[in-house]
Amino acid sequence: MNGGSVNSLTVGGGGPPDVNGTNSSFNALFALGGGAGASGSTAAQPGGSGGGSNNAFGTGGAAIGAIGSAGNPGGSQITTPGRGAGGGGAGQAGQSLGGEGGNGMQFAITGVNTYYAGGGGGGTAIGITGTGGLGGGGQGGGPMGYMAATPGTNGTGGGGGGGGGFFAINPEKGGSGIVVIRVPSFV
Numbered sequence: 001m002n003g004g005s006v007n008s009l010t011v012g013g014g015g016p017p018d019v020n021g022t023n024s025s026f027n028a029l030f031a032l033g034g035g036a037g038a039s040g041s042t043a044a045q046p047g048g049s050g051g052g053s054n055n056a057f058g059t060g061g062a063a064i065g066a067i068g069s070a071g072n073p074g075g076s077q078i079t080t081p082g083r084g085a086g087g088g089g090a091g092q093a094g095q096s097l098g099g100e101g102g103n104g105m106q107f108a109i110t111g112v113n114t115y116y117a118g119g120g121g122g123g124t125a126i127g128i129t130g131t132g133g134l135g136g137g138g139q140g141g142g143p144m145g146y147m148a149a150t151p152g153t154n155g156t157g158g159g160g161g162g163g164g165g166f167f168a169i170n171p172e173k174g175g176s177g178i179v180v181i182r183v184p185s186f187v
Contacts (some may be wrong), residue, residue, distance in 0.1 A: 007026065007027055008025070008026070008027055009025070009026050009179060009181075010023070010024060010025045010026075010179075011024050011176065011177065011178065011179055012024040012025075012031075012033045012176050012177040013033075013154075013176045018036050018037070018039050018042060018171050018173070019036050019173055019174070020032075020033050020034065020035050020036050020045050020047045020051075020173075020174045021033025021034045021047065021048075021152060021154075021157065021173060021174035021175050021176045021177060022176065022177070023048075023177055024157075024176070024177030024178060024179045025179070026179050026181065031048055031157055031177040031178065031179070032047050032048035032157065032177065033047055033048055033157060033174050033175070033176055033177045034047045034048055034049050034051070034117070034120070034136070034137075034152035034156070034157050034158045034159040034160060034173075034174025034175040034176075034177075035047030035048075035049060035050045035051035035061035035063075035087055035119075035120065035159045035160065035174050036051045036061075036159075036160045036171060036172070036173055036174050037051040037052045037053075037054070037087075037120050037123070037138065037140070037141075037149055037159070037160035037161045037162040037171030037172050037173075038051060038052065038053045038054040038061075038084065038123070038162045038171055039054065039169060039170070039171045042171075043059070043061075044059065044060050044061035044074060044084075044085075044087055044120070044159075044162060045061045045174070046061045046063070046088075047061065047063070047157070047159060047174050048063065048090065048117045048157035048174075048177060049063045049087060049088065049089050049090055049101070049102070049104060049117040049118055049119045049120070049133070049135065049136075049137060049152070049157055049158055049159040049174075050063050050072075050073075050074045050086075050087030050088040050089070050094060050101075050102070050119045050120065050159050051087045051119075051120045051138075051152075051159040051160045051161075051162065051171070051174060052074075052084055052085070052086050052087045052094070052099065052101055052119070052120035052121045052122040052123060052130055052132075052137075052138070052140045052149075052159065052160070052161050052162030052171075053074065053075075053084035053085045053086075053087070053099075053122050053123070053162045054084045054122070054123040054140075054141075054162040054171065059073075059074050059075065059085055060073075060074025060075045060084070060085040060086045060087040060088065060094040060099075060101070060119065060120070060122060060162070061074050061087040061088065061094075061119070061120070061159060063087070063088035063089055063090050063102065063117060063119060063159075072088035072089060072090070072091070072092055072093040072094070072102050072119075073088050073093050073094065074086065074087045074088045074093070074094040074102075074119065075093065075094040075095045075096035075097075075099065075122070082124065082125045082126045082127075083098075083099050083122060083123075083124040083125070083126065083127065083130070084099050084122030084123045084124060084130065084140055084162040085099055085122045085130075086098075086099045086100045086101040086102060086119050086120065086121055086122050086130045086133070086137075086140075087101050087102065087119035087120040087121075087122075087133075087137065087159040087162075088101075088102045088119050089101055089102030089103045089104045089105075089117060089118045089119040089133040089134075089135060089137060089159075090102075090104045090105040090116065090117035090118075090135065090157075091103050091104055091105040091106070091115075091117075091135075092104075092119075092133065094119045094122075094133075095130070098128075098130060099121055099122030099123075099124065099129065099130025099140055099162075100121060100122075100130050100131050100132075100133065101118055101119030101120045101121045101122075101130065101131065101132045101133035101137035101138075101159060102118070102119040102133045102137075103115065103118055103119075103133040103134040103135060104116045104117040104118040104119075104133055104134055104135020104136070104137070104156070104157075104158070105117060105135070106134075106135075109180050109182055110180055110182075114135075115134040115135035115136075115156070116135045116136070116156050116157055116158075116178065117135050117136070117156065117157040117158060117159075118132055118133030118134050118135030118136050118137030118152075118156065118158045118159065119132065119133040119137045119158075119159045120132055120133075120137045120138045120140070120149075120152060120158070120159035120160045120161045120162060120172070120174075121133075121137060121138065121139050121140035121149075121161050121162065122140045122161075122162045123140040123141040123142070123149060123161065123162035123171070124140060124141075124142060124143060125143050126143060127143075128142075129141060129142045129147060129149075129161075130161075130162070132150070132152070132158065132159070132161060133158075133159075135156050135157075135158055136152050136153030136154075136155075136156030136157065136158025136175045137152060137153075137158045137159050137161075138150040138151050138152045138153075138158065138159065138160045138161035138172050138175075139161045140161045140162045141161060141162065141169075141170055141171070141172075148170060148172075149161035149162060149170060149171055149172040150172055151172040151173045151174070151175060152172070152173065152174045152175030153175045154175045154176040155175065155176060155177075155178045156175050156178065157174075157175060157176070157177045157178065158174070158175040159174050159175075160172040160173050160174045160175075
């Protein structure tokens, strides 16, 4: 950044349930918002981190990698019928067995080690729901709606949790992105 220059800054918001969080950008650089969790009729979505899948709809969403990074895939439901797979995080793939979202990546740009872009947990019709990955991934929903899915945490790019229950209803939204501007201080 040069003094006196005009810079463009956008901090993306979390979308409504079943919708990805919106992207954040600074000039030509951008960070994708988190992927939405899956409902009964839609698949988990890819994003800065992937949304969790539901018990009826297979694979968790993928984390889309930055330039020079491959990203991480979501898990597959094939190994655990009745339980959704976790969405991929920026630092780890989503889990098939258990439906946990993949962990995000840790950065200390703010001066504190913080995880960003965790994958969403998978919803389930049986047993325990998938937890979200470190970095704001949402929890998957539980059987018969006894436990609601939770959204990705805003400001992290975390994915949303998958829908739960036999009808795989009520997925959650992806979390908003974040822009951190670190300016050197001159003493």
